Amino acid sequence: MTTLGLICRFQPLHLIHARLLTAASQRAERLKVGIGSPARSDARNPFSLAERLQMLEEFCADLPSEAELIPVPDLGHGPRWAAQVERLFGPLDRFVSANGYVRRLLEPTYRLTHPLELIPPSERAPIGGAEVRYAMASGQDWAGLVPPRVAALLIHEGWIDRFLSEHGLAVLQDHAGAKGAHREESDHVRMG
Numbered sequence: 001m002t003t004l005g006l007i008c009r010f011q012p013l014h015l016i017h018a019r020l021l022t023a024a025s026q027r028a029e030r031l032k033v034g035i036g037s038p039a040r041s042d043a044r045n046p047f048s049l050a051e052r053l054q055m056l057e058e059f060c061a062d063l064p065s066e067a068e069l070i071p072v073p074d075l076g077h078g079p080r081w082a083a084q085v086e087r088l089f090g091p092l093d094r095f096v097s098a099n100g101y102v103r104r105l106l107e108p109t110y111r112l113t114h115p116l117e118l119i120p121p122s123e124r125a126p127i128g129g130a131e132v133r134y135a136m137a138s139g140q141d142w143a144g145l146v147p148p149r150v151a152a153l154l155i156h157e158g159w160i161d162r163f164l165s166e167h168g169l170a171v172l173q174d175h176a177g178a179k180g181a182h183r184e185e186s187d188h189v190r191m192g
Contacts, residue, residue, distance in 0.1 A: 004094050004095070004096055005034065008033075010047070010129075011052070012132060013055040016119075019124075020119060033068065043174050047163070058149050059149060072084070092110050094110065095109075
């Protein structure tokens with residue numbers, strides 16, 4: 001059985017995440033999907049673990065392969081974090097990551113694949129979580145940046161209203177100060 005692993009924060013689950021998950025599931029019988037920073041709550045991490053699990057369950061229900069969702073706590077120590085990932089994920093045929101630091105940490109344990117190897121050029125787009133959160137906070141068309149079922153879930157559950165009241169202003173200020181996407185997110189799954 002072919003098993004692929006990956007870790008993203010899914011803040012929120014957007015179209016590039018969706019394309020990566022779809023492409024990975026087409027190449028593996030089983031996916032181990034890590035949810036990074038499960039305990040953080042701030043402008044960069046506005047959606048709770050429970051909310052992200054629900055987004056992923058909604059999206060992954062239609063994937064051709066089985067997806068196991070795994071919260072991956074931050075430890076603030078790279079080698080311990082890598083050991084934790086190995087313990088949580090177990091053996092894998094491949095680990096998918098674009099993050100250079102994560103790749104260096106996991107290279108001794110796993111065969112690595114870059115997301116660009118999975119997502120066809122025609123399906124790549126310069127979308128990252130920072131852009132989606134900024135679109136939400138500024139009243140732009142954020143729904144076109146996430147899968148339709150995830151957009152419906154965000155609206156139906158009232159998570160957009162909560163996001164705006166708790167984090168909207170901070171996201172706008174962060175965006176103005178950063179002048180665009182965060183380098184960290186650009187290194188994860190933003191492609192285009």
